[in-house]
Amino acid sequence: MRAWQAPSVPDVPGAAPRPVxxxxxxxxxxxxxxxxxxxxxxxxxxxxxxxxxxxxxxxxxxxxxxxxxxxxxxxxxxxxxxxxxxxxxxxxxxxxxxxxxxxxxxxxxxxxxxxxxxxxxxxxxxxxxxxxxxxxxxxxxxxxxxxxxxxxxxxxxxxxxxxxxxxxxxxxxxxxxxxxxxxxxxxxxxxxxxxxxxxxxxxxxxxxxxxxxxxxxxxxxxxxxxxxxxxxxxxxxxxxxxxxxxxxxxxxxxxxxxxxxxxxxxxxxxxxxxxxxxxxxxxxxGMIAYQGTKISKSLGNLVTVRGLLDDGADPRAIRLALLSHKYSDDWEWFDAELTSATTRLATWDAWASGASAGHADDAADVASRIRARVSDDLDTPGAVAAVDTAIAGGTACTPELADLIDALLGIRLA
Missing domain, CATH: 3.40.50.620 (HUPs)
Incomplete structure (x- = not known):
């Protein structure tokens, strides 16, 4: 059976640790x-x-x-x-x-x-x-x-x-x-x-x-x-x-x-x-709850990907909202999740476009931190935090760093 169209994944210099x-x-x-x-x-x-x-x-x-x-x-x-x-x-x-x-x-x-x-x-x-x-x-x-x-x-x-x-x-x-x-x-x-x-x-x-x-x-x-x-x-x-x-x-x-x-x-x-x-x-x-109960088809308390997209959500923001939680944790979805992720994504896009000044010397260290977090039991919240810290600390977004964020987190920055 046919699957779906694969997104492009950049080739990134270096190699990450083997994930555990x-x-x-x-x-x-x-x-x-x-x-x-x-x-x-x-x-x-x-x-x-x-x-x-x-x-x-x-x-x-x-x-x-x-x-x-x-x-x-x-x-x-x-x-x-x-x-x-x-x-x-x-x-x-x-x-x-x-x-x-x-x-x-x-x-x-x-x-x-x-x-x-x-x-x-x-x-x-x-x-x-x-x-x-x-x-x-x-x-x-x-x-x-x-x-x-x-x-x-x-x-x-x-x-x-x-x-x-x-x-x-x-x-x-x-x-x-x-x-x-x-x-x-x-x-x-x-x-x-x-x-x-x-x-x-x-x-x-x-x-x-x-x-x-x-x-x-x-x-x-x-x-x-x-x-x-x-x-x-x-x-x-x-x-x-x-x-x-x-x-x-x-x-x-x-x-x-x-x-x-x-x-x-x-x-x-x-x-x-x-x-x-x-x-x-x-x-x-883990299981995701909504309105106090685990999201379930049988219960009908669904927050659907298609519904969010039809309401105008950037699919990257949906992805970023989910990546901001540890994959194995149970947690509850609130509308503020998407609002927060959309704001964060705009900050990341501005950073990648060079709208914020910064220095490139630390970009390799940021890439290493992102790789280390993802390889440690898929700690995507830690990887997201590493990007936030880099922006706050004035590290410039080099093309190589943007490619790594795309390759590992699947977020293609503007």
Whole structure:
């Protein structure tokens, strides 16, 4: 599937330190490339049933920053992202709005592409629709059946039985809780809240996740070697990441609401399929609240990228507002965020245009500070502060420094 147009990224002299990031699984800072010259990134993509909100934007911006930092350190970056273009929330929204689910998905994917281009997010090398990978997912589920990691649950209302993953089946590279570190009670609560079905009868363990949903009347399905149906949520990412990037990848990324069950179960599927860990590090972005509640499609309290742009916001200011917060923190969006970022951007533009006098001697030191902050667990607020300090201290904006701000922070100054 087509991604979106890539922004140009300047080549900047020198090289940054290798980035370290916070690994959710261990709670420690790590170099997820483990010294390799290749960095492989997989970020869980959208379910395309509504507009791109600021929570989405912040997540893709965080991993855009990681990719930029890897490239600035001289690494070869390979990046894959899925689109869950068939899933219950999408089907429910299409039914509510009286629209074909494929038409709804296509329109929202196009909107997502436009938003990512506006924000100058680097596109993935592989932008993969789940509907294009159904055969591969079915092959993987068949393998899990053969090896004892998958089993059938009687499903009277379907054309066949649903297939589930046995979380207690022994695997070489994973056991339940390895990636999330959560206790069982918390897992059960989150599974019920985040797409699981712990109360379903017939499962071996309430936490066992769905691998394959057998065909039901009125639902999309595909013929396969395991019968008609469609993929479960977690297995799609395991298969796409493994096929496109090879395992283990450097970083599995997404919002913190994916820690469990999605990333935990994706790691379990990958281990059962490939006898390898899914990733060297699991990196998660914080949640953004608005009007006191986490921004959520299901709650409807959305601040959308498109809405801000339609109201006249400079996309650079949106990006700068998001970069001013630590990617892993939970925080709340206020209208003043954009006002402050717009004011800051105007100051940066004036500085870059030479409207403010300054001396160039310290520009290299400023560049080093920016690189050091970004490589230290993507400390973009620290990098933004380094630019502010340089302006306040009278350092001139050299072309090389402006290029570095563009290359690492994605802010092209006037």
């Amino acid at each position: 990031v916070h690994d959710t699984a261990t709670g420690k800072p790590v170099d997820p490339t483990q010294g390799d010259e290749r960095a492989a990134l997989y970020v869980c993509g959208i379910t395309p049933y509504d507009a791109t909100h600021l929570g989405h934007a912040a997540t893709y911006l965080a991993f855009d920053t990681l990719g930029r930092a890897w490239r600035d350190a001289g690494l070869d970056v390979e990046y894959a992202q899925n689109v869950t273009d068939v899933d219950d929330p999408l089907l429910e929204r299409a039914t509510r709005d009286g629209i074909d689910w494929r038409e709804l998905a296509a329109s929202q994917i196009d909107l997502f592409r436009r938003d990512m281009e506006s924000l100058r997010i680097l596109p993935p090398d592989d932008f993969v629709a789940v509907t294009d990978e159904v055969d591969r997912v079915a092959e993987a589920v068949a393998f899990l059946q053969e090896t004892g990691s998958a089993y059938e649950v009687p499903t009277p209302d379907a054309e066949g039985d649903d297939l589930y993953f046995d979380v207690n089946h022994p695997t070489d590279a994973w056991s339940l809780g390895d990636e999330s570190g959560l206790d069982r009670e918390t897992m059960l609560t989150l599974a019920a809240e985040r797409g699981g079905d712990p109360e379903r009868p017939g499962k071996r363990d309430p936490l066992d996740p769905l691998l394959w949903r057998a065909a039901r009347d009125g639902e999309p399905s595909w013929d396969s070697e395991i019968g008609p149906g469609r993929p479960g949520w977690h297995i799609e990412c395991s298969v796409i990441a493994g096929d496109r990037l090879g395992l283990p990848i450097s970083v599995q990324g997404g919002g913190s609401d994916l820690v469990f069950p999605h990333h935990e179960m994706s790691a379990g599927h990958a281990a059962a399929l490939a006898h390898q860990p899914l990733a060297h590090a699991f990196v998660h972005t």
